[in-house]
Amino acid sequence: MASLSTALQLGFIPPPPAAAANSKKNLLLLLDKQLPQQASSTSHQFVDKKSPSSSTAVFSQSGCSIARKQQQQLNGRSLLRTGKCPVLGYSIQLLLPESQKDSIRIKRQLEIHAHAEDASSKGDDTKRHVAMQSLPPGMSTALGSPPVEVEKFPVPDGYSGWNIADLEPFLSITVVGATGDLARNKIFPALFALYYGGSLPKKVAIFGFSRSILSNEEFRELISESLLCRVDLDNEDCGDKTELFLQSVYYEHGNYSGCDGMSKLDERLQQVEGAGEANRIFYLSLPHNVVLEVATCLSADAQSKRGWTRLILEKPFGFDSESSARINQGLLRGLDENQIYRIDHHMGKELIENLTVLRFSNLVFEPLWTRTYIRNVQVIVAEDQGIDGRGRYFDQHGVIRDIVQSHILQTIALFAMEPPVSLDGEDIRNEKVKVLRSMRKVTLDDIVLGQYKSSISNDGKYTVPGYTEEPGVNPNSLTPTFVAGVFYIDNARWDGVPFLIEAGFGLIEHKVEIRIQFHHVPGNLYRGRFGLNGDTAMNELIIAVQPDEGIFLKINNKVPGLGVHLDSSELNLLYRDKYEAESLPDSYERLILDVIDGDNHLFIRGDELDAAWALLTPLLEDIAKHKVVPELYTFGGRGPVGAYYLAAKHNVPLTDQC
């Protein structure tokens, strides 16, 4: 590995190109290398005599005081970023006129030099000579400040350092609420799948943070139970990869009352990150009542000083307009909106992400995406399970807050938006928010509420407890476990088109689906062949989001043979037949990767949230004020009968009800 002074003496760092001498911006390259424990630090200053005004570069072995001082000296001339305190190791901070080519060239030269040193240490002088030949001629150097003490930190376990030539920033992903159900069953498995598939950066550390007191090893044991090698069909590398992944996993415990926990976490992160550029993601997988407190401390004490910080927030995003606004305002005191990723895992499902592709890259669909051709749209989120041990949470929130507020409204917004200017996250979110703000106020007449009751199981063998018998639920609860509703978007594209939504638990099947029904063909020459019910001939596009992903188009077709008999057939794109089922990533994988990439188009922006709550809060208040009694329905059935009347009232034929 190259030592700093030899690197300078050998002159493998070239002077900046003359062409770039007038560039106003400078480029900072921050390169890290582990030093032995006893190392002291030196700072070196290099002046290129040919163009002194543009080529001053500062090299320093770590010591935060040095780094800060240099930043002041160079203020206004550089993109220099310093951390609070570097860890054991040194950094070379190189300020050069901005040029991507330069950075690549320098990186390459550092790699060659490291290679040469490595060859030399192994006694291979020929290899060393060949490597050194490809480096540029020397340049003049001048030594700067005298050596100073390096601040020493213990090297964290599992940390193996990295190559000086590796310019990739460090990334830490901290899951707060790491012992919880969501973290164990979804977030860590998703991180593992990303790691397995090579989608995480090389310099990565995964942290779990919770109140429970656990060692790194105990925590690794806890999450290892749910790590599946989904990506590797043959499971060939499963054991090795799991071990390697777990070596990058650390645990820190702390309380959420007060900011001590986040300060402690910050120190721990710094130890692992090293002295270079370091980005941080925090995933708050916590009960909603502690989210704001944690986010406030985190933004004050644990944001990266040497890279970006992004925060992932789980639903529920508040309880109503007022609480949601309060949380947003609180978050924005310490963070910019573009640092906040409000996650709705439904948006990461393959078929939801495909919505924009389907619509905007197929000429056959986009022209039809309007009231002129579309008669109604149905968005269905049906669960065959009950509320499954989440009684305390669910009884306060109910199905409208749990499913409609985010999953269904976000789906409608993406489905119904105008073509965005580009695929950029802000352009897409600008269009989504317009849809939400164009939605008509919903009244009690536009909805049907239901609640599953104690029922005999479908096989007749046992009794399923009703919702009000679930642990944590008030026995007199009026909280709905089912809702059907009709929304209208009052804009030019969708005027008069009913969007029928259904969301419920304890239904006959688990299904997430978007159904688009088209108008009858005007003056259809074959209408005489359809019988009395013209709706059977209606074209219908079905986007099956889960469990069996697919896209189906119902068309009228001539039954082969003599004579003209028509039937309604399906053009069928069933994903499991067409693609490898295992290749479909879990929605958390996709969305976490989007956060790493800074792609926010599937995440909910603050103004979208405001618009969604503005639509639902008056309805929720009316439901509470009038103590609307939900219609009881059989567990494992098709939901309340009222939903059928509601659909009929809005002229929505239910062709394939769950």
Ligand SMILES: NC(=O)C1=CN([C@@H]2O[C@H](COP(=O)(O)OP(=O)(O)OC[C@H]3O[C@@H](n4cnc5c(N)ncnc54)[C@H](OP(=O)(O)O)[C@@H]3O)[C@@H](O)[C@H]2O)C=CC1
């Ligand atoms: N589970 C799921 O599938 C989904 C969950 N969500 C949302 O994600 C978030 C996390 O969900 P989930 O993992 O199920 O939640 P949990 O109830 O399992 O809580 C997560 C962790 O937070 C800590 N915790 C629990 N209660 C408190 C408390 N009162 N104060 C401080 N910390 C507490 C616990 O860790 P410790 O005691 O070690 O600190 C717990 O392990 C919630 O907001 C939920 O609504 C969203 C979609 C789906």
Ligand SMILES: O=C1O[C@H](COP(=O)(O)O)[C@@H](O)[C@H](O)[C@H]1O
């Ligand atoms: O967010 C939620 O989603 C789940 C359904 O998720 P899925 O990926 O299995 O479709 C739902 O059960 C839960 O109530 C809700 O909070």
